[in-house]
Amino acid sequence: MFVNDILKRKGSAITSVTAGQPIAEALALMAQHRIGAVLVVDGAGGIAGILSERDLVRAMNKNGKAVFDRTVGDLMTSPVVTCTPKDPVGAIEGMMTAQRFRHVPVVEDGKIVGIVSIGDVVKTRIEEAEAEVDALRRYIAL
Numbered sequence: 624m625f626v627n628d629i630l631k632r633k634g635s636a637i638t639s640v641t642a643g644q645p646i647a648e649a650l651a652l653m654a655q656h657r658i659g660a661v662l663v664v665d666g667a668g669g670i671a672g673i674l675s676e677r678d679l680v681r682a683m684n685k686n687g688k689a690v691f692d693r694t695v696g697d698l699m700t701s702p703v704v705t706c707t708p709k710d711p712v713g714a715i716e717g718m719m720t721a722q723r724f725r726h727v728p729v730v731e732d733g734k735i736v737g738i739v740s741i742g743d744v745v746k747t748r749i750e751e752a753e754a755e756v757d758a759l760r761r762y763i764a765l
């Protein structure tokens with residue numbers, strides 16, 4: 624399975640913010656869409672960074688309530704590691720594990736075409752494993 628197979632199922636919708644937006648607006652979007660990260664885009668539609676719940680937790684621990692005086696750009700992570708629709712899901716799983724993040728934006732020909740989360744990856748890997756077990760069971764039963 625490839626990243627493209629995940630996008631076919633979930634679509635290419637991305638919840639994004641800009642670096643100048645207040646943190647409270649990014650938080651509201653995460654809560655509303657039930658997601659753990661928002662992509663930070665620049666004026667040209669490129670990727671400026673990513674802001675995840677981890678960034679917010681760290682900033683709250685460090686700065687307390689003052690975190691709400693910050694903008695997305697103050698707390699986001701940059702640069703962002705991306706993948707392409709042609710990447711195998713197994714490779715993205717390895718990347719997420721090795722680099723300890725759970726979100727990877729998908730970029731094709733310089734354009735953002737989706738975002739893959741650890742939940743999407745785990746779901747796909749379980750389906751792959753189940754299909755393999757089914758095939759082996761059928762083979763053994765022959």
Ligand code: AMP
Pocket residue numbers: 659660673674675676677678699700702703704705723724725726727728
């Ligand atoms: P996450 O596990 O995705 O919530 O993120 C953990 C940390 O990695 C946070 O500081 C994020 O901003 C950062 N992060 C998440 N995804 C990426 C990515 N694709 N590239 C670079 N940093 C990321």
